[in-house]
């Protein structure tokens with residue numbers, strides 16, 4: 001009996017000790033969380049604007065360049081092999097209105113219903129994902145910089 005009650009006492013001590021240790025660990029974590037400015041920084045980085053070179057051009061290259069190059073003599077006269085070409089626009093004028101994605105032909109032609117002609121990318125088995133369209137829109141909204 002004496003041995004058993006010692007075991008029980010030990011068990012009690014342990015069970016009392018464990019939560020208090022847990023509490024300290026939790027307290028430490030909470031402090032770290034509160035004092036961690038890194039928790040704010042990544043979300044600020046998330047709102048950073050897409051870059052023409054790294055984000056926009058790779059999308060145009062895959063989905064649009066097969067047709068929108070001077071070599072292809074695209075009837076729209078919109079040539080997308082360079083930033084300058086994109087900003088020069090095509091037959092219907094500017095394809096990009098910096099700061100206003102909704103007014104930009106580049107985005108309008110990717111959404112139903114297109115303002116004229118066909119939805120882009122024309123007859124493609126590989127249409128743009130909503131994410132890619134959003135990247136183009138965010139880049140335009142951010143000023144359509146050659147960044």
Ligand code: HEC
Nearest residue numbers: 063064067076078090091092105106109117118120121122
């Ligand atoms: C299979 C060939 C093809 C592909 C791929 C293609 N286009 Fe086009 N695009 C055309 C043709 C042809 C026209 C002219 C007819 C029309 O406007 O529908 C055109 C017209 C346009 C215009 C109108 C320009 C103007 O001023 O008239 C825009 C903007 C445009 N495309 C954007 C894009 C974008 C952005 C992509 C890639 C996501 C793309 N296109 C992919 C063939 C293509």
